[in-house]
Amino acid sequence: MHEFSLVQLLIAQAVRAAAPAKPESIRMIHVALGPLTGVEPVLVQQAFESLKASTALNTCELEILEQPLTAVCLECGADFEINNFVFRCANCNCDRIQITQGDELRLVSLQVEEQATTQMLAACSSTTTSNKGTQDE
């Protein structure tokens, strides 16, 4: 059940990252989850739903982007995807490989919605912010 402790960390970090915006203004949290984290996306989602109820994020949604497990070969330099947890180079079959993606739970971005003030609109026009919504791709 370590999904719960991870989601607690996630909520705390999302709240910190949103500041100075209020926690209740966070509409959506985007995370990237790799297969080597040992946590199940479905259970992360469930943990989030049950934990958010008692926080200011009770109307916030969580979007989990499942990441492939990838590695680089330290012998031949090939970049490849690991399937079925076979940790060998897809090119030269050696086992000297380094995981490049797939062993972390990454807080990617937050979508924050606020009542715009004049100052905020002024600030936004000078920074790279987006108001298009949730999807980057």
Place this chain on the structure above:
Amino acid sequence: MNNIHSRVVQIDRDITSERKQAAAEFRKTLACRGTLVVNLVSSPGAGKTSLLEATAKFWGKHRRMAVLVGDIATERDAQRLAPFTPVRQLTTGGACHLELELVKQGLASLPAENFQFLFIENIGNLVCPASHDLGEHRRVVLVSTTEGDDKPGKYPKMFRTSQALLVTKIDLLPYVPFSVDAVINDALRIQGQLDVLQVSTLDGRGIEAWCHWLDAQREQLIESVGREQ
């Protein structure tokens, strides 16, 4: 006018990065003291406590070791090991794995001396402990001959994150359908750099080799600290 402004805050950070950093700091501190931290992981009943008992008996007063033993409930393992080694029980009260904070508390409650080896006997579980870095220098996964020899493939993260595989209870091999070759091949498919050892705490086979392996790991650790300084 109700002017709702929506913006995207880019963060892109591993949420466990603080935990990972804390574990790295603990690892470094203990390395500088000359203490090799070994995290023993396995399913319940694979023989972690018996291995530590045999290790302490083999070394006697020739090595300074200490044990932090994790269980969900009871102090049975600590009581069992207490005649042979300094030991503290870490009781998680239900949690399926140990966390670094608990390990730090346990270490602080041990006699203040520079141990050469600090063993952490994790909760018997091949899933959750795989995701928790306890600041160890070596993770050793035990598989006993009374379990299936197909365990590595079913719990890849645990075997991927370990540095050694210990096949335990090899005295039972004549009586159980367990292939040592199969378990080793399955584990090496996941982690090709694994050191593999075979032991029996009942007849003592492999205990000396295991203790030599530990000594060699500690020598490597001390060399690596020397290189950094």
